[in-house]
Amino acid sequence: xxxxxxxHSTSPxxxxxxPIRLGFAAEPIVELTGHGVLYSECLARMILVESVLLKAGDxxxxxxxxxxxxxxxxxxxxxxxxxxxDDLHVHLGCNVSPRTLADPEMWRFLVGRIAARPWLAPxxxxxxxxxxxxxxxxxxxxxLADICSLGCRIAIDDFGAGYASSGRLNGLGIDWDIVK
Numbered sequence: 001x002x003x004x005x006x007x008h009s010t011s012p013x014x015x016x017x018x019p020i021r022l023g024f025a026a027e028p029i030v031e032l033t034g035h036g037v038l039y040s041e042c043l044a045r046m047i048l049v050e051s052v053l054l055k056a057g058d059x060x061x062x063x064x065x066x067x068x069x070x071x072x073x074x075x076x077x078x079x080x081x082x083x084x085x086d087d088l089h090v091h092l093g094c095n096v097s098p099r100t101l102a103d104p105e106m107w108r109f110l111v112g113r114i115a116a117r118p119w120l121a122p123x124x125x126x127x128x129x130x131x132x133x134x135x136x137x138x139x140x141x142x143x144l145a146d147i148c149s150l151g152c153r154i155a156i157d158d159f160g161a162g163y164a165s166s167g168r169l170n171g172l173g174i175d176w177d178i179v180k
Contacts, residue, residue, distance in 0.1 A: 021047045039091035039125050042080050069097045070106035084120040093125035102137040111146050121151035129157045153177035
């Protein structure tokens, strides 16, 4: 299931440059008991030249390798907040890399974006991805508490895959709202 793709230009196109638009597809996250949808995860999409659709798997690892994943995470948080503002009945989730969580400046920026619209936070779930070791982020627990204090729920994305194994998450003292 996909929601209409909210498209926003990331920057004005320069002459000769390929215009890139960022959006998302919403995928429902359901309870194991089958009692309903918890929220919809917003999966990043990039559109190039109006016809080429890139899924997150096509560009996220490159951004992480270059140390630029925080920019995508912040842009996606803004898109999700905009979608929450547009529909007062929807609950949405947004992926955030442990690398963003580890970067104090980027994390403050991201938390500030959510804090600027606190009435939306209770309908937002921040999903920490499995793409980097969360147990190597010394401030992980307190930084996630920042998000929770705003009213957001926190989830661990793709438990059992990548760095999201029980061995790597035990001992962190994080009270996850949702384990996917």
